[in-house]
Amino acid sequence: MKKISWWEPIIGDKEKILVDKVLKSNFLNDGELTAKFEKKVASLVGSKYAIAVTSGTMAIYLALKAVGVGRDDEVIIPDMTFIATANAVEMCGAKPVLVDVDPETLTIDMQGIKKAITKKTKAIIPVHVSGRPADINEVLKIAKENNLFVIEDAAEAFMSKYKGRYLGTYGDTGCFSFSPPKIITTGQGGIIVTNNTKIYQSLKELKDHGRPNRGTGGNDIHYSIGFNFKYTNLQAAVGLGQLFYLKKRMQRMKKINFLYRKYLNDVKGIKIFDLDLENGGLPLWTDALVEKRDALDKFLKEKGIHCRRFWFPIHTQKPYKNPDKNFPNSSKLSSNALWLPSAFTMTDKDVKYVATLIKDFLND
Ligand SMILES: Cc1ncc(COP(=O)(O)O)c(C=O)c1O
Incomplete structure:
Protein backbone atom coordinates (compact mmCIF):
# COMPACT_ATOMS: atom_id res chain seq x y z
CA MET A 1 0.00 0.00 0.00
CA LYS A 2 1.44 3.41 -0.98
CA LYS A 3 1.68 5.74 2.00
CA ILE A 4 1.15 9.44 1.42
CA SER A 5 1.96 11.88 4.20
CA TRP A 6 0.11 15.06 4.87
CA TRP A 7 3.49 16.82 4.97
CA GLU A 8 7.13 15.83 4.73
CA PRO A 9 10.05 18.17 5.47
CA ILE A 10 13.29 17.52 3.61
CA ILE A 11 16.79 18.38 4.75
CA GLY A 12 19.35 18.28 1.95
CA ASP A 13 23.11 18.37 1.50
CA LYS A 14 23.35 22.17 1.36
CA GLU A 15 22.24 22.40 4.98
CA LYS A 16 24.69 19.72 6.07
CA ILE A 17 27.64 21.55 4.47
CA LEU A 18 26.66 24.87 6.07
CA VAL A 19 26.01 23.33 9.49
CA ASP A 20 29.37 21.59 9.35
CA LYS A 21 31.05 24.94 8.67
CA VAL A 22 29.34 26.48 11.70
CA LEU A 23 30.43 23.56 13.89
CA LYS A 24 34.00 23.96 12.71
CA SER A 25 33.89 27.72 13.31
CA ASN A 26 33.25 27.08 17.00
CA PHE A 27 30.71 29.97 17.03
CA LEU A 28 27.30 28.38 17.36
CA ASN A 29 25.49 31.40 18.80
CA ASP A 30 23.37 34.02 17.00
CA GLY A 31 25.96 35.52 14.67
CA GLU A 32 27.09 36.15 11.12
CA LEU A 33 24.95 33.48 9.52
CA THR A 34 21.92 34.65 11.45
CA ALA A 35 22.44 38.15 10.02
CA LYS A 36 22.91 36.68 6.54
CA PHE A 37 19.68 34.68 6.84
CA GLU A 38 17.80 37.76 8.08
CA LYS A 39 19.08 39.82 5.14
CA LYS A 40 18.15 37.10 2.68
CA VAL A 41 14.61 36.73 4.02
CA ALA A 42 14.12 40.52 4.07
CA SER A 43 15.23 40.80 0.45
CA LEU A 44 13.09 37.82 -0.64
CA VAL A 45 9.88 39.38 0.66
CA GLY A 46 10.90 42.97 -0.07
CA SER A 47 11.12 44.22 3.48
CA LYS A 48 13.61 46.67 4.97
CA TYR A 49 14.37 44.62 8.10
CA ALA A 50 14.05 41.07 9.35
CA ILE A 51 14.76 39.76 12.86
CA ALA A 52 15.13 36.01 13.37
CA VAL A 53 13.84 34.58 16.63
CA THR A 54 13.15 31.22 18.22
CA SER A 55 9.67 30.52 16.80
CA GLY A 56 6.69 31.96 14.99
CA THR A 57 4.88 32.26 18.31
CA MET A 58 7.68 34.36 19.77
CA ALA A 59 7.79 36.41 16.57
CA ILE A 60 4.16 37.42 17.21
CA TYR A 61 4.81 38.01 20.91
CA LEU A 62 7.82 40.26 20.25
CA ALA A 63 6.04 42.12 17.44
CA LEU A 64 3.20 42.91 19.86
CA LYS A 65 5.65 44.04 22.54
CA ALA A 66 7.53 46.18 20.01
CA VAL A 67 4.40 48.18 19.18
CA GLY A 68 3.67 48.59 22.87
CA VAL A 69 0.90 46.06 23.51
CA GLY A 70 0.70 45.41 27.23
CA ARG A 71 -1.50 44.89 30.24
CA ASP A 72 -5.20 45.70 29.79
CA ASP A 73 -4.88 46.21 26.04
CA GLU A 74 -7.08 44.25 23.66
CA VAL A 75 -5.91 42.60 20.47
CA ILE A 76 -8.34 41.36 17.83
CA ILE A 77 -7.62 37.93 16.37
CA PRO A 78 -9.60 35.39 14.29
CA ASP A 79 -11.35 32.49 16.02
CA MET A 80 -9.85 30.06 13.54
CA THR A 81 -6.11 30.01 13.89
CA PHE A 82 -3.45 28.01 15.64
CA ILE A 83 -3.72 28.72 19.36
CA ALA A 84 -0.27 30.38 19.31
CA THR A 85 -1.86 33.57 17.96
CA ALA A 86 -4.00 33.90 21.09
CA ASN A 87 -1.26 32.79 23.46
CA ALA A 88 1.17 35.39 22.13
CA VAL A 89 -1.36 38.09 23.07
CA GLU A 90 -1.80 36.56 26.54
CA MET A 91 1.96 36.56 27.05
CA CYS A 92 1.91 40.35 26.73
CA GLY A 93 -0.67 40.51 29.53
CA ALA A 94 -3.22 41.69 26.97
CA LYS A 95 -6.59 40.16 26.08
CA PRO A 96 -7.18 38.35 22.79
CA VAL A 97 -10.59 39.33 21.43
CA LEU A 98 -11.90 36.59 19.16
CA VAL A 99 -13.71 37.39 15.94
CA ASP A 100 -15.57 34.96 13.68
CA VAL A 101 -14.23 34.06 10.22
CA ASP A 102 -15.45 34.73 6.71
CA PRO A 103 -16.94 31.43 5.46
CA GLU A 104 -15.49 31.99 1.97
CA THR A 105 -11.88 32.13 3.14
CA LEU A 106 -11.82 31.02 6.80
CA THR A 107 -9.89 34.22 7.52
CA ILE A 108 -10.95 37.02 9.87
CA ASP A 109 -14.32 38.66 9.15
CA MET A 110 -14.25 42.44 8.55
CA GLN A 111 -17.63 43.26 10.08
CA GLY A 112 -16.60 41.23 13.11
CA ILE A 113 -13.45 43.33 13.50
CA LYS A 114 -15.44 46.56 13.37
CA LYS A 115 -17.84 45.33 16.05
CA ALA A 116 -15.02 44.13 18.30
CA ILE A 117 -13.15 47.44 18.48
CA THR A 118 -13.28 49.15 21.88
CA LYS A 119 -11.33 51.91 23.58
CA LYS A 120 -8.88 49.28 24.76
CA THR A 121 -8.12 47.83 21.33
CA LYS A 122 -4.48 48.30 20.39
CA ALA A 123 -3.86 45.93 17.47
CA ILE A 124 -5.34 43.50 14.98
CA ILE A 125 -3.70 40.23 14.03
CA PRO A 126 -5.03 38.98 10.70
CA VAL A 127 -3.97 35.38 10.02
CA HIS A 128 -3.24 34.23 6.47
CA VAL A 129 -4.39 30.61 6.67
CA SER A 130 -2.22 28.23 4.59
CA GLY A 131 -1.00 31.10 2.44
CA ARG A 132 -4.51 32.40 1.72
CA PRO A 133 -4.68 36.13 2.39
CA ALA A 134 -6.96 37.65 4.95
CA ASP A 135 -8.61 40.76 3.49
CA ILE A 136 -5.48 42.67 4.41
CA ASN A 137 -6.21 45.95 2.64
CA GLU A 138 -9.52 46.21 4.46
CA VAL A 139 -7.81 45.35 7.76
CA LEU A 140 -5.30 48.15 7.13
CA LYS A 141 -8.13 50.55 6.39
CA ILE A 142 -9.99 49.70 9.59
CA ALA A 143 -6.74 49.91 11.55
CA LYS A 144 -5.93 53.34 10.15
CA GLU A 145 -9.40 54.68 10.93
CA ASN A 146 -9.07 53.47 14.51
CA ASN A 147 -5.39 54.10 15.10
CA LEU A 148 -4.51 50.42 15.57
CA PHE A 149 -1.40 48.43 14.79
CA VAL A 150 -1.51 45.52 12.35
CA ILE A 151 0.64 42.49 13.15
CA GLU A 152 0.30 39.96 10.34
CA ASP A 153 0.37 36.33 11.43
CA ALA A 154 1.95 35.04 8.24
CA ALA A 155 3.32 31.91 9.94
CA GLU A 156 1.80 29.87 7.09
CA ALA A 157 2.29 32.39 4.32
CA PHE A 158 6.03 32.81 3.70
CA MET A 159 6.49 33.76 0.02
CA SER A 160 2.79 33.99 -0.73
CA LYS A 161 1.96 37.08 -2.76
CA TYR A 162 -1.24 39.07 -2.77
CA LYS A 163 -1.90 41.92 -5.19
CA GLY A 164 1.75 42.23 -6.13
CA ARG A 165 3.14 42.23 -2.62
CA TYR A 166 4.24 39.49 -0.22
CA LEU A 167 2.00 38.73 2.72
CA GLY A 168 3.71 39.77 5.92
CA THR A 169 4.85 43.08 4.39
CA TYR A 170 1.50 44.87 4.55
CA GLY A 171 1.21 45.46 8.29
CA ASP A 172 3.43 47.21 10.82
CA THR A 173 5.13 43.84 11.14
CA GLY A 174 4.75 40.38 9.61
CA CYS A 175 5.61 37.13 11.40
CA PHE A 176 6.74 33.89 9.73
CA SER A 177 7.36 30.44 11.17
CA PHE A 178 10.02 27.90 10.23
CA SER A 179 8.63 24.95 12.16
CA PRO A 180 8.65 21.57 10.36
CA PRO A 181 5.43 21.78 8.30
CA LYS A 182 6.48 25.00 6.53
CA ILE A 183 7.98 25.62 3.10
CA ILE A 184 11.38 25.94 4.74
CA THR A 185 12.15 24.66 8.20
CA THR A 186 14.94 25.16 10.71
CA GLY A 187 13.44 22.75 13.25
CA GLN A 188 11.96 25.65 15.13
CA GLY A 189 12.35 29.31 14.32
CA GLY A 190 10.54 32.42 13.25
CA ILE A 191 11.22 35.80 11.75
CA ILE A 192 9.65 39.24 12.03
CA VAL A 193 9.76 41.60 9.06
CA THR A 194 9.13 45.32 9.22
CA ASN A 195 9.87 48.53 7.33
CA ASN A 196 9.69 50.61 10.48
CA THR A 197 13.10 51.54 11.92
CA LYS A 198 11.74 52.25 15.40
CA ILE A 199 9.99 48.89 15.58
CA TYR A 200 13.15 47.21 14.30
CA GLN A 201 15.31 48.82 17.00
CA SER A 202 12.80 47.81 19.63
CA LEU A 203 12.74 44.23 18.33
CA LYS A 204 16.53 44.04 18.47
CA GLU A 205 16.48 45.05 22.12
CA LEU A 206 13.56 42.76 22.99
CA LYS A 207 15.33 39.83 21.41
CA ASP A 208 18.62 40.38 23.21
CA HIS A 209 18.28 41.50 26.83
CA GLY A 210 17.57 45.14 26.00
CA ARG A 211 20.86 45.62 24.16
CA PRO A 212 20.75 47.17 20.69
CA ASN A 213 24.18 45.62 20.11
CA ARG A 214 25.61 42.56 21.80
CA GLY A 215 28.75 43.23 23.77
CA THR A 216 30.69 41.06 26.14
CA GLY A 217 27.80 40.44 28.50
CA GLY A 218 29.91 42.19 31.12
CA ASN A 219 29.90 45.96 30.81
CA ASP A 220 27.01 46.14 28.31
CA ILE A 221 24.49 48.97 28.41
CA HIS A 222 20.91 47.68 28.60
CA TYR A 223 18.49 50.30 27.32
CA SER A 224 15.27 48.43 28.00
CA ILE A 225 13.88 45.19 29.33
CA GLY A 226 14.60 42.46 26.83
CA PHE A 227 14.80 38.70 26.77
CA ASN A 228 16.71 35.97 25.02
CA PHE A 229 15.13 34.95 21.74
CA LYS A 230 18.34 34.50 19.79
CA TYR A 231 18.37 32.44 16.65
CA THR A 232 21.65 30.59 16.34
CA ASN A 233 24.12 30.29 13.49
CA LEU A 234 23.27 26.59 13.50
CA GLN A 235 19.62 27.27 12.76
CA ALA A 236 20.51 29.95 10.23
CA ALA A 237 22.81 27.50 8.44
CA VAL A 238 19.87 25.14 8.03
CA GLY A 239 17.67 28.04 6.92
CA LEU A 240 20.14 29.28 4.32
CA GLY A 241 20.49 25.74 3.02
CA GLN A 242 16.71 25.33 2.83
CA LEU A 243 16.41 28.49 0.77
CA PHE A 244 18.30 26.80 -2.07
CA TYR A 245 15.22 24.66 -2.72
C1 LIG B 1 -1.29 30.48 12.06
C2 LIG B 1 -0.13 30.19 12.95
N1 LIG B 1 0.29 31.13 13.81
C3 LIG B 1 1.34 30.93 14.60
C4 LIG B 1 2.05 29.74 14.58
C5 LIG B 1 3.18 29.55 15.52
O1 LIG B 1 4.40 29.28 14.90
P1 LIG B 1 5.49 28.38 15.64
O2 LIG B 1 5.00 26.97 15.63
O3 LIG B 1 6.72 28.56 14.81
O4 LIG B 1 5.65 28.92 17.01
C6 LIG B 1 1.63 28.72 13.72
C7 LIG B 1 2.30 27.44 13.71
O5 LIG B 1 3.01 27.08 12.90
C8 LIG B 1 0.53 28.94 12.86
O6 LIG B 1 0.10 28.01 12.04
Whole structure:
Protein backbone atom coordinates (compact mmCIF):
# COMPACT_ATOMS: atom_id res chain seq x y z
CA MET A 1 0.00 0.00 0.00
CA LYS A 2 1.44 3.41 -0.98
CA LYS A 3 1.68 5.74 2.00
CA ILE A 4 1.15 9.44 1.42
CA SER A 5 1.96 11.88 4.20
CA TRP A 6 0.11 15.06 4.87
CA TRP A 7 3.49 16.82 4.97
CA GLU A 8 7.13 15.83 4.73
CA PRO A 9 10.05 18.17 5.47
CA ILE A 10 13.29 17.52 3.61
CA ILE A 11 16.79 18.38 4.75
CA GLY A 12 19.35 18.28 1.95
CA ASP A 13 23.11 18.37 1.50
CA LYS A 14 23.35 22.17 1.36
CA GLU A 15 22.24 22.40 4.98
CA LYS A 16 24.69 19.72 6.07
CA ILE A 17 27.64 21.55 4.47
CA LEU A 18 26.66 24.87 6.07
CA VAL A 19 26.01 23.33 9.49
CA ASP A 20 29.37 21.59 9.35
CA LYS A 21 31.05 24.94 8.67
CA VAL A 22 29.34 26.48 11.70
CA LEU A 23 30.43 23.56 13.89
CA LYS A 24 34.00 23.96 12.71
CA SER A 25 33.89 27.72 13.31
CA ASN A 26 33.25 27.08 17.00
CA PHE A 27 30.71 29.97 17.03
CA LEU A 28 27.30 28.38 17.36
CA ASN A 29 25.49 31.40 18.80
CA ASP A 30 23.37 34.02 17.00
CA GLY A 31 25.96 35.52 14.67
CA GLU A 32 27.09 36.15 11.12
CA LEU A 33 24.95 33.48 9.52
CA THR A 34 21.92 34.65 11.45
CA ALA A 35 22.44 38.15 10.02
CA LYS A 36 22.91 36.68 6.54
CA PHE A 37 19.68 34.68 6.84
CA GLU A 38 17.80 37.76 8.08
CA LYS A 39 19.08 39.82 5.14
CA LYS A 40 18.15 37.10 2.68
CA VAL A 41 14.61 36.73 4.02
CA ALA A 42 14.12 40.52 4.07
CA SER A 43 15.23 40.80 0.45
CA LEU A 44 13.09 37.82 -0.64
CA VAL A 45 9.88 39.38 0.66
CA GLY A 46 10.90 42.97 -0.07
CA SER A 47 11.12 44.22 3.48
CA LYS A 48 13.61 46.67 4.97
CA TYR A 49 14.37 44.62 8.10
CA ALA A 50 14.05 41.07 9.35
CA ILE A 51 14.76 39.76 12.86
CA ALA A 52 15.13 36.01 13.37
CA VAL A 53 13.84 34.58 16.63
CA THR A 54 13.15 31.22 18.22
CA SER A 55 9.67 30.52 16.80
CA GLY A 56 6.69 31.96 14.99
CA THR A 57 4.88 32.26 18.31
CA MET A 58 7.68 34.36 19.77
CA ALA A 59 7.79 36.41 16.57
CA ILE A 60 4.16 37.42 17.21
CA TYR A 61 4.81 38.01 20.91
CA LEU A 62 7.82 40.26 20.25
CA ALA A 63 6.04 42.12 17.44
CA LEU A 64 3.20 42.91 19.86
CA LYS A 65 5.65 44.04 22.54
CA ALA A 66 7.53 46.18 20.01
CA VAL A 67 4.40 48.18 19.18
CA GLY A 68 3.67 48.59 22.87
CA VAL A 69 0.90 46.06 23.51
CA GLY A 70 0.70 45.41 27.23
CA ARG A 71 -1.50 44.89 30.24
CA ASP A 72 -5.20 45.70 29.79
CA ASP A 73 -4.88 46.21 26.04
CA GLU A 74 -7.08 44.25 23.66
CA VAL A 75 -5.91 42.60 20.47
CA ILE A 76 -8.34 41.36 17.83
CA ILE A 77 -7.62 37.93 16.37
CA PRO A 78 -9.60 35.39 14.29
CA ASP A 79 -11.35 32.49 16.02
CA MET A 80 -9.85 30.06 13.54
CA THR A 81 -6.11 30.01 13.89
CA PHE A 82 -3.45 28.01 15.64
CA ILE A 83 -3.72 28.72 19.36
CA ALA A 84 -0.27 30.38 19.31
CA THR A 85 -1.86 33.57 17.96
CA ALA A 86 -4.00 33.90 21.09
CA ASN A 87 -1.26 32.79 23.46
CA ALA A 88 1.17 35.39 22.13
CA VAL A 89 -1.36 38.09 23.07
CA GLU A 90 -1.80 36.56 26.54
CA MET A 91 1.96 36.56 27.05
CA CYS A 92 1.91 40.35 26.73
CA GLY A 93 -0.67 40.51 29.53
CA ALA A 94 -3.22 41.69 26.97
CA LYS A 95 -6.59 40.16 26.08
CA PRO A 96 -7.18 38.35 22.79
CA VAL A 97 -10.59 39.33 21.43
CA LEU A 98 -11.90 36.59 19.16
CA VAL A 99 -13.71 37.39 15.94
CA ASP A 100 -15.57 34.96 13.68
CA VAL A 101 -14.23 34.06 10.22
CA ASP A 102 -15.45 34.73 6.71
CA PRO A 103 -16.94 31.43 5.46
CA GLU A 104 -15.49 31.99 1.97
CA THR A 105 -11.88 32.13 3.14
CA LEU A 106 -11.82 31.02 6.80
CA THR A 107 -9.89 34.22 7.52
CA ILE A 108 -10.95 37.02 9.87
CA ASP A 109 -14.32 38.66 9.15
CA MET A 110 -14.25 42.44 8.55
CA GLN A 111 -17.63 43.26 10.08
CA GLY A 112 -16.60 41.23 13.11
CA ILE A 113 -13.45 43.33 13.50
CA LYS A 114 -15.44 46.56 13.37
CA LYS A 115 -17.84 45.33 16.05
CA ALA A 116 -15.02 44.13 18.30
CA ILE A 117 -13.15 47.44 18.48
CA THR A 118 -13.28 49.15 21.88
CA LYS A 119 -11.33 51.91 23.58
CA LYS A 120 -8.88 49.28 24.76
CA THR A 121 -8.12 47.83 21.33
CA LYS A 122 -4.48 48.30 20.39
CA ALA A 123 -3.86 45.93 17.47
CA ILE A 124 -5.34 43.50 14.98
CA ILE A 125 -3.70 40.23 14.03
CA PRO A 126 -5.03 38.98 10.70
CA VAL A 127 -3.97 35.38 10.02
CA HIS A 128 -3.24 34.23 6.47
CA VAL A 129 -4.39 30.61 6.67
CA SER A 130 -2.22 28.23 4.59
CA GLY A 131 -1.00 31.10 2.44
CA ARG A 132 -4.51 32.40 1.72
CA PRO A 133 -4.68 36.13 2.39
CA ALA A 134 -6.96 37.65 4.95
CA ASP A 135 -8.61 40.76 3.49
CA ILE A 136 -5.48 42.67 4.41
CA ASN A 137 -6.21 45.95 2.64
CA GLU A 138 -9.52 46.21 4.46
CA VAL A 139 -7.81 45.35 7.76
CA LEU A 140 -5.30 48.15 7.13
CA LYS A 141 -8.13 50.55 6.39
CA ILE A 142 -9.99 49.70 9.59
CA ALA A 143 -6.74 49.91 11.55
CA LYS A 144 -5.93 53.34 10.15
CA GLU A 145 -9.40 54.68 10.93
CA ASN A 146 -9.07 53.47 14.51
CA ASN A 147 -5.39 54.10 15.10
CA LEU A 148 -4.51 50.42 15.57
CA PHE A 149 -1.40 48.43 14.79
CA VAL A 150 -1.51 45.52 12.35
CA ILE A 151 0.64 42.49 13.15
CA GLU A 152 0.30 39.96 10.34
CA ASP A 153 0.37 36.33 11.43
CA ALA A 154 1.95 35.04 8.24
CA ALA A 155 3.32 31.91 9.94
CA GLU A 156 1.80 29.87 7.09
CA ALA A 157 2.29 32.39 4.32
CA PHE A 158 6.03 32.81 3.70
CA MET A 159 6.49 33.76 0.02
CA SER A 160 2.79 33.99 -0.73
CA LYS A 161 1.96 37.08 -2.76
CA TYR A 162 -1.24 39.07 -2.77
CA LYS A 163 -1.90 41.92 -5.19
CA GLY A 164 1.75 42.23 -6.13
CA ARG A 165 3.14 42.23 -2.62
CA TYR A 166 4.24 39.49 -0.22
CA LEU A 167 2.00 38.73 2.72
CA GLY A 168 3.71 39.77 5.92
CA THR A 169 4.85 43.08 4.39
CA TYR A 170 1.50 44.87 4.55
CA GLY A 171 1.21 45.46 8.29
CA ASP A 172 3.43 47.21 10.82
CA THR A 173 5.13 43.84 11.14
CA GLY A 174 4.75 40.38 9.61
CA CYS A 175 5.61 37.13 11.40
CA PHE A 176 6.74 33.89 9.73
CA SER A 177 7.36 30.44 11.17
CA PHE A 178 10.02 27.90 10.23
CA SER A 179 8.63 24.95 12.16
CA PRO A 180 8.65 21.57 10.36
CA PRO A 181 5.43 21.78 8.30
CA LYS A 182 6.48 25.00 6.53
CA ILE A 183 7.98 25.62 3.10
CA ILE A 184 11.38 25.94 4.74
CA THR A 185 12.15 24.66 8.20
CA THR A 186 14.94 25.16 10.71
CA GLY A 187 13.44 22.75 13.25
CA GLN A 188 11.96 25.65 15.13
CA GLY A 189 12.35 29.31 14.32
CA GLY A 190 10.54 32.42 13.25
CA ILE A 191 11.22 35.80 11.75
CA ILE A 192 9.65 39.24 12.03
CA VAL A 193 9.76 41.60 9.06
CA THR A 194 9.13 45.32 9.22
CA ASN A 195 9.87 48.53 7.33
CA ASN A 196 9.69 50.61 10.48
CA THR A 197 13.10 51.54 11.92
CA LYS A 198 11.74 52.25 15.40
CA ILE A 199 9.99 48.89 15.58
CA TYR A 200 13.15 47.21 14.30
CA GLN A 201 15.31 48.82 17.00
CA SER A 202 12.80 47.81 19.63
CA LEU A 203 12.74 44.23 18.33
CA LYS A 204 16.53 44.04 18.47
CA GLU A 205 16.48 45.05 22.12
CA LEU A 206 13.56 42.76 22.99
CA LYS A 207 15.33 39.83 21.41
CA ASP A 208 18.62 40.38 23.21
CA HIS A 209 18.28 41.50 26.83
CA GLY A 210 17.57 45.14 26.00
CA ARG A 211 20.86 45.62 24.16
CA PRO A 212 20.75 47.17 20.69
CA ASN A 213 24.18 45.62 20.11
CA ARG A 214 25.61 42.56 21.80
CA GLY A 215 28.75 43.23 23.77
CA THR A 216 30.69 41.06 26.14
CA GLY A 217 27.80 40.44 28.50
CA GLY A 218 29.91 42.19 31.12
CA ASN A 219 29.90 45.96 30.81
CA ASP A 220 27.01 46.14 28.31
CA ILE A 221 24.49 48.97 28.41
CA HIS A 222 20.91 47.68 28.60
CA TYR A 223 18.49 50.30 27.32
CA SER A 224 15.27 48.43 28.00
CA ILE A 225 13.88 45.19 29.33
CA GLY A 226 14.60 42.46 26.83
CA PHE A 227 14.80 38.70 26.77
CA ASN A 228 16.71 35.97 25.02
CA PHE A 229 15.13 34.95 21.74
CA LYS A 230 18.34 34.50 19.79
CA TYR A 231 18.37 32.44 16.65
CA THR A 232 21.65 30.59 16.34
CA ASN A 233 24.12 30.29 13.49
CA LEU A 234 23.27 26.59 13.50
CA GLN A 235 19.62 27.27 12.76
CA ALA A 236 20.51 29.95 10.23
CA ALA A 237 22.81 27.50 8.44
CA VAL A 238 19.87 25.14 8.03
CA GLY A 239 17.67 28.04 6.92
CA LEU A 240 20.14 29.28 4.32
CA GLY A 241 20.49 25.74 3.02
CA GLN A 242 16.71 25.33 2.83
CA LEU A 243 16.41 28.49 0.77
CA PHE A 244 18.30 26.80 -2.07
CA TYR A 245 15.22 24.66 -2.72
CA LEU A 246 12.67 27.44 -2.28
CA LYS A 247 11.81 28.08 -5.93
CA LYS A 248 11.34 24.42 -6.75
CA ARG A 249 9.17 23.88 -3.68
CA MET A 250 7.03 26.87 -4.56
CA GLN A 251 6.43 25.53 -8.06
CA ARG A 252 5.57 22.11 -6.69
CA MET A 253 3.14 23.43 -4.08
CA LYS A 254 1.34 25.51 -6.68
CA LYS A 255 1.09 22.54 -9.01
CA ILE A 256 -0.29 20.28 -6.27
CA ASN A 257 -2.98 22.83 -5.44
CA PHE A 258 -3.74 23.37 -9.13
CA LEU A 259 -4.18 19.64 -9.70
CA TYR A 260 -6.42 19.13 -6.68
CA ARG A 261 -8.62 21.95 -7.92
CA LYS A 262 -8.67 20.56 -11.44
CA TYR A 263 -9.63 17.04 -10.34
CA LEU A 264 -12.09 18.00 -7.60
CA ASN A 265 -13.62 21.15 -9.04
CA ASP A 266 -17.02 19.68 -9.87
CA VAL A 267 -17.17 17.00 -7.24
CA LYS A 268 -20.11 17.36 -4.89
CA GLY A 269 -19.40 17.40 -1.17
CA ILE A 270 -15.97 19.07 -1.36
CA LYS A 271 -14.92 22.66 -1.91
CA ILE A 272 -11.30 23.67 -2.32
CA PHE A 273 -10.60 27.28 -1.41
CA ASP A 274 -9.68 29.77 -4.10
CA LEU A 275 -6.20 31.19 -4.33
CA ASP A 276 -4.77 33.41 -7.05
CA LEU A 277 -1.94 31.09 -8.11
CA GLU A 278 -1.18 33.03 -11.28
CA ASN A 279 -0.42 36.20 -9.36
CA GLY A 280 1.82 34.65 -6.75
CA GLY A 281 -0.59 33.13 -4.23
CA LEU A 282 1.26 30.25 -2.59
CA PRO A 283 -0.78 27.48 -0.97
CA LEU A 284 1.32 26.10 1.86
CA TRP A 285 -1.24 23.34 2.34
CA THR A 286 -4.30 22.69 0.20
CA ASP A 287 -7.37 23.02 2.38
CA ALA A 288 -10.95 22.08 1.66
CA LEU A 289 -14.40 22.05 3.16
CA VAL A 290 -15.80 18.53 3.11
CA GLU A 291 -19.36 17.63 4.12
CA LYS A 292 -18.43 14.16 5.39
CA ARG A 293 -15.01 15.22 6.60
CA ASP A 294 -14.42 12.72 9.40
CA ALA A 295 -15.62 9.79 7.29
CA LEU A 296 -13.41 10.86 4.38
CA ASP A 297 -10.41 11.35 6.66
CA LYS A 298 -10.93 7.85 8.11
CA PHE A 299 -11.38 6.29 4.66
CA LEU A 300 -8.16 7.89 3.37
CA LYS A 301 -6.23 6.89 6.49
CA GLU A 302 -7.20 3.27 5.91
CA LYS A 303 -5.66 3.61 2.46
CA GLY A 304 -2.41 4.98 3.92
CA ILE A 305 -3.19 8.60 3.08
CA HIS A 306 -2.85 11.16 5.82
CA CYS A 307 -4.81 14.40 5.98
CA ARG A 308 -4.84 16.96 8.78
CA ARG A 309 -8.07 18.10 10.37
CA PHE A 310 -8.43 21.82 11.05
CA TRP A 311 -7.90 23.38 14.46
CA PHE A 312 -10.82 23.46 16.81
CA PRO A 313 -11.94 27.10 16.98
CA ILE A 314 -10.10 29.03 19.70
CA HIS A 315 -13.39 29.79 21.46
CA THR A 316 -13.87 26.07 22.17
CA GLN A 317 -10.48 25.70 23.87
CA LYS A 318 -10.49 25.74 27.67
CA PRO A 319 -8.42 28.92 28.22
CA TYR A 320 -10.58 30.92 25.80
CA LYS A 321 -14.08 29.46 26.29
CA ASN A 322 -16.84 31.49 24.68
CA PRO A 323 -20.31 30.39 23.49
CA ASP A 324 -20.69 28.93 19.96
CA LYS A 325 -23.46 31.39 19.19
CA ASN A 326 -20.93 34.21 18.99
CA PHE A 327 -19.03 32.39 16.26
CA PRO A 328 -21.55 30.85 13.85
CA ASN A 329 -19.11 30.39 10.95
CA SER A 330 -16.17 28.87 12.76
CA SER A 331 -18.52 26.72 14.88
CA LYS A 332 -20.15 25.33 11.75
CA LEU A 333 -17.15 25.05 9.44
CA SER A 334 -14.27 23.85 11.58
CA SER A 335 -15.64 20.31 11.60
CA ASN A 336 -15.74 20.34 7.78
CA ALA A 337 -12.31 21.80 7.20
CA LEU A 338 -9.51 19.48 6.17
CA TRP A 339 -5.98 19.88 4.88
CA LEU A 340 -5.37 17.41 2.08
CA PRO A 341 -1.94 15.80 1.68
CA SER A 342 0.20 18.74 0.53
CA ALA A 343 3.83 17.67 0.89
CA PHE A 344 6.06 19.13 -1.82
CA THR A 345 7.42 15.60 -2.21
CA MET A 346 4.14 14.52 -3.81
CA THR A 347 4.23 13.72 -7.52
CA ASP A 348 1.47 14.59 -9.99
CA LYS A 349 0.55 10.92 -9.91
CA ASP A 350 0.21 10.99 -6.11
CA VAL A 351 -2.17 13.94 -6.30
CA LYS A 352 -4.24 12.22 -8.97
CA TYR A 353 -4.38 9.07 -6.86
CA VAL A 354 -5.56 10.96 -3.75
CA ALA A 355 -8.09 12.99 -5.77
CA THR A 356 -9.46 9.84 -7.42
CA LEU A 357 -9.97 8.19 -4.05
CA ILE A 358 -11.71 11.32 -2.74
CA LYS A 359 -13.94 11.42 -5.81
CA ASP A 360 -14.82 7.72 -5.49
CA PHE A 361 -15.64 8.14 -1.80
CA LEU A 362 -17.79 11.23 -2.25
CA ASN A 363 -19.62 9.88 -5.31
CA ASP A 364 -20.38 6.61 -3.57
C1 LIG B 1 -1.29 30.48 12.06
C2 LIG B 1 -0.13 30.19 12.95
N1 LIG B 1 0.29 31.13 13.81
C3 LIG B 1 1.34 30.93 14.60
C4 LIG B 1 2.05 29.74 14.58
C5 LIG B 1 3.18 29.55 15.52
O1 LIG B 1 4.40 29.28 14.90
P1 LIG B 1 5.49 28.38 15.64
O2 LIG B 1 5.00 26.97 15.63
O3 LIG B 1 6.72 28.56 14.81
O4 LIG B 1 5.65 28.92 17.01
C6 LIG B 1 1.63 28.72 13.72
C7 LIG B 1 2.30 27.44 13.71
O5 LIG B 1 3.01 27.08 12.90
C8 LIG B 1 0.53 28.94 12.86
O6 LIG B 1 0.10 28.01 12.04
